[in-house]
């Protein structure tokens with residue numbers, strides 16, 4: 001089976017094209033040993049079936065972040081038979097730079113010239129045939145969004161050839177490049193890189209290409225070239241001039257581009273005051289929509305599963321053990337559906353919408369300075385804000401982040417944000433019994449703890465957080481089809497991932513009840529509970545809370561031996577309720593969240609994050625215990 | 634003059650990018666190359682990043698990077 005790789009600069013319409021080619025059956029996978037993810041699927045090329053992989057967008061073959069690095073590595077690997085380079089016709093000059101680099105890989109290459117409609121709207125008319133002649137690579141004009149030109153593209157992929165030409169620099173420049181290239185070849189230093197590309201990148205000062213030459217005989221040629229070519233600037237300028245030249249040869253610009261609507265939108269959405277207000281309103285409406293739509297649906301789903309539970313109980317009443325296990329399975333599936341459909345689906349859909357419309361990078365612009373203090377970029381606000389709904393989609397949105405460090409920090413911090421389940425505990429316990437002011441105080445404490453944790457993690461974790469440097473795409477209307485497919489991929493991921501864990505977790509819990517292990521668990525945790533000043537009978541509640549956080553409230557009164565929630569103040573003091581809630585907000589993410597964290601950042605980081613939240617919760621509970629007992633009257 | 638000191642809505646020519654700038658390669662790819670004309674469109678509040686117009690596209694770069702780019706005013 002042939003493997004086709006889609007490569008392009010960010011926002012060129014790559015995933016739109018991918019979804020046109022591969023459709024709903026595709027799945028996402030991680031690059032081995034990396035937190036970076038790509039999507040793969042299958043498509044028919046004529047009669048033959050082929051694998052299509054959608055690599056993360058990259059500006060060039062010299063990477064700036066983890067995602068770009070994995071793309072470059074994948075391109076070097078043997079598996080790829082045809083590279084499809086997607087260009088944004090409306091930003092042709094910049095796009096061709098990547099094409100020129102891809103040509104040097106000497107693999108069969110096809111150029112898909114996307115966004116032809118947008119280019120025309122900007123008054124840019126491109127002669128694809130001319131571009132094809134100049135580049136020596138097959139060029140197919142397409143409009144991925146409307147599915148135009150896809151057939152021709154598939155035809156071109158079928159007959160794809162290696163590039164006929166190579167990018168040639170001026171004689172003087174070529175002299176230095178070739179000298180270094182020959183040295184690299186002779187000494188076998190190039191590794192996976194094509195020798196000439198490595199020579200160019202080394203002269204341009206790209207670390208991973210310079211390093212292998214550091215202590216070699218080629219060091220002298222490298223230094224000489226870097227000196228003569230002004231640290232590679234001469235190459236860069238020549239290449240830029242070449243791209244401009246190609247553009248002028250193949251394109252006619254008719255009218256001055258008119259971006260009035262975009263200018264108006266930006267002047268509001270990026271305004272130093274209104275920008276933040278609009279951002280707040282946008283997120284608020286998303287929450288409002290998801291919650292008001294989600295709660296009834298969740299209740300409906302819970303209702304259905306409760307009925308199944310009830311009929312199981314009566315049918316299997318004679319065999320309690322089997323009943324316990326089957327109920328565990330049913331509850332686990334119920335919990336998964338209760339998260340996936342009411343919250344995950346609409347949430348991920350709306351976030352994908354913001355992403356494809358082009359709003360996310362703009363949020364990045366507005367919030368970058370605040371988030372940078374926590375080792376994050378502006379776009380990391382998305383996992384946080386989403387966290388107030390449900391931690392699972394929140395963690396899944398860390399996918400939009402580029403570096404591993406950033407992902408781990410965001411995943412950790414997002415899991416600390418009180419989700420709707422923890423909101424029930426905050427409101428139902430602290431809000432109801434102590435006062436709503438104290439509930440709001442808890443939210444404030446939560447934000448402060450998150451910010452401090454972020455600053456500490458930034459210092460603690462290895463790796464640097466590169467500063468923001470990216471292009472802001474124009475506003476674009478995405479298609480419903482692409483959005484639904486993107487959402488579907490993610491929901492499918494969640495179902496495969498979380499359902500087994502939720503089932504296993506809930507079976508374990510029903511077995512605990514069945515064998516009456518509560519007493520033993522409470523006994524084991526007694527010293528710990530005493531430490532944070534809570535009755536030992538609620539240790540088991542906290543264990544159940546790992547399955548679903550709302551259980552910590554629902555099971556609390558039973559565990560305390562009371563007949564209803566309203567009697568809680570008889571056994572727990574206000575201080576204890578406050579400390580209990582603090583602990584519940586921060587301790588150990590729920591099972592579904594852990595599954596999502598594992599998917600995004602791997603098992604080891606998940607273990608650290610889980611342990612970290614537990615330590616954090618304990619420390620905070622202790623601090624507040626001491627604090628409250630000394631100041632509370 | 635450093636890019637960070639530039640004024641909004643004014644055009645400048647990029648003169649050079651300081652050595653040791655991690656993002657140099659990325660800047661080149663975004664079209665921020667010595668000799669090219671750029672326009673500063675807006676700054677994010679609270680010492681946030683800068684938004685530039687380069688070659689008809691909008692580009693956002695952090696302050697740290699912007700303080701390593703040397704520019705010249707166009708008369």
Ligand SMILES: Nc1nc2c(ncn2[C@@H]2O[C@H](COP(=O)(O)OP(=O)(O)O)[C@@H](O)[C@H]2O)c(=O)[nH]1
Pocket residue numbers: 008009010011012013014015016017057114115116117118142143144145146356357476477478479482
């Ligand atoms: N006008 C136009 N918009 C397109 C075209 N292809 C994709 N888009 C839109 O461009 C935006 C970004 O596309 P996406 O596929 O997410 O880009 P990616 O970042 O390269 O994966 C989406 O809103 C798409 O609907 C096209 O051919 N013409």
